[in-house]
Amino acid sequence: MKLIESILTKNPCYTAGRKITVKGLMLHSVGCPQPSALVFVRNWNSASYDRACVHAFIDGNDGTVYQCLPWNHRGWHCGASGNNTHIGVEMCEPGCIRYTGGATFTCSDKATAQAVAKRTYQAAVELFAMLCQKFNLDPLGDGAIVSHKEGCKRGIASNHGDPEHLWTQLGLPYTMDTFRKAVKAAMGGGAAAPGGVSGTKIMGAAVATAEQMKAYIKAKNPKVAQSVLDMVPLYLSEGAAEGVRGDIAFAQSCLETGNFGFAGSAVTLEKNNFCGMGVTANGLKGNSFATAQLGIRAQVQHLKAYASTEPLKGECIDPRFKYVARGCAEVVEWLGQKENPQGKGWATGAGYGAKIVTILKAILAIAGGAAPTPAPVAVSFKVRVTATDLNIRTGPGTNTAKTGKFTGAGVFTITEVKDGPGSAKGWGRLKSGAGWISLDFAQKI
Ligand SMILES: [Zn+2]
Numbered sequence: 001m002k003l004i005e006s007i008l009t010k011n012p013c014y015t016a017g018r019k020i021t022v023k024g025l026m027l028h029s030v031g032c033p034q035p036s037a038l039v040f041v042r043n044w045n046s047a048s049y050d051r052a053c054v055h056a057f058i059d060g061n062d063g064t065v066y067q068c069l070p071w072n073h074r075g076w077h078c079g080a081s082g083n084n085t086h087i088g089v090e091m092c093e094p095g096c097i098r099y100t101g102g103a104t105f106t107c108s109d110k111a112t113a114q115a116v117a118k119r120t121y122q123a124a125v126e127l128f129a130m131l132c133q134k135f136n137l138d139p140l141g142d143g144a145i146v147s148h149k150e151g152c153k154r155g156i157a158s159n160h161g162d163p164e165h166l167w168t169q170l171g172l173p174y175t176m177d178t179f180r181k182a183v184k185a186a187m188g189g190g191a192a193a194p195g196g197v198s199g200t201k202i203m204g205a206a207v208a209t210a211e212q213m214k215a216y217i218k219a220k221n222p223k224v225a226q227s228v229l230d231m232v233p234l235y236l237s238e239g240a241a242e243g244v245r246g247d248i249a250f251a252q253s254c255l256e257t258g259n260f261g262f263a264g265s266a267v268t269l270e271k272n273n274f275c276g277m278g279v280t281a282n283g284l285k286g287n288s289f290a291t292a293q294l295g296i297r298a299q300v301q302h303l304k305a306y307a308s309t310e311p312l313k314g315e316c317i318d319p320r321f322k323y324v325a326r327g328c329a330e331v332v333e334w335l336g337q338k339e340n341p342q343g344k345g346w347a348t349g350a351g352y353g354a355k356i357v358t359i360l361k362a363i364l365a366i367a368g369g370a371a372p373t374p375a376p377v378a379v380s381f382k383v384r385v386t387a388t389d390l391n392i393r394t395g396p397g398t399n400t401a402k403t404g405k406f407t408g409a410g411v412f413t414i415t416e417v418k419d420g421p422g423s424a425k426g427w428g429r430l431k432s433g434a435g436w437i438s439l440d441f442a443q444k445i
Helices: 012-016 037-044 110-134 148-155 164-169 176-188 210-221 226-242 245-258 292-307 351-364
Strands: 002-005 024-029 057-060 064-068 086-091 097-101 104-107 145-147 381-385 391-393 402-406 410-422 423-430 436-438 442-444
Touching: 024 110, 024 148, 037 057, 037 064, 057 110, 064 086, 086 110, 104 164, 110 164, 110 176, 145 148, 145 176, 176 391, 210 226, 210 245, 226 245, 226 292, 226 423, 245 292, 410 436
Parallel strands: 002 064, 024 086, 024 145, 057 086
Antiparallel strands: 057 064, 097 104, 381 410, 381 442, 391 402, 391 436, 410 423, 423 436
């Protein structure tokens, strides 16, 4: 699900500023031929638009969810008391239908219209599953998920027929019962069943390269200190040492430090604390570490405390390791206490994990780690390899093919070094021309 926050800050409903205790979710469809959610978002974000306001629109062309109100803000979506209890979500409708009176329409292109309705239905299932988890709602519970039409029957909404009128007239097999069951099933996939967790696993090998992370931070903060750029590879090596994804730790640091600008941050660069460690209340200054490497190591260890029940491989230097309920956040999405199924987690702010995932995705979207790298500097140095089975690869990374040959133990000359996946210290090109080896397994001599 792609969710874009697009709060209608000018709409009088938003400025009214009333909050609700969320007891349920109401599904709507817009009741006019307009598939583009952005058209609504733009028109409704106006002080003069005082007729309605909803929590989200789902785009009919691509299924994107546009969040228009904070979830616990009182919306104006159903014209009755349901506004005091229910979040309201509008699905956009196909452009090829024409209303002929009430909830009745004709359709000039059934296949396209069905595709739109299927897309919004599926996105709504995902969104409602997320919201049920967030607000601890049982999708099959009485009144937890209703349509506008059902809301009318229950006496909590005005007399509309949406969105069932859309599905029935387009000949789709959807009902609110199929919808609720689909939401339940979608939540099952996201529950804490062993091995069945959905989300971004914190434990594992990093996917982003040091180049991608450096390119990201340079783009976000052109004034970033050189010392920050120099320490980026430490995220990968420290992460690899504990089996934690170093790129996730780095994305978290980008969030916690304001892209290493430290503006408004409780910590400073000098403290070598890049994750807000120990800032357990506003105004506290947080822990400090002797070197950047130790600060990153403590962060990695702290992430491991949340993500796994395995013991640390290295000596514990995380001063807060002992406070973590081990294994309570296997995925990044659960690092925020509001989204965590047990209400535990690294941070209290809403959507904490989702923010880290967004940063991680932006890092990974940077062209394959091949973001403008300076021309390879000519190097030549000797390394000693003690392993007898060190793979020689065709390129600098575990994403390139093995040549099928091994170095064998001995001393080798490296003529070029490049960063690449699977090796924290980078990859070295063998002078012999046989290929590349991971410098993690070679001692410079
Ligand atoms: Zn409605």
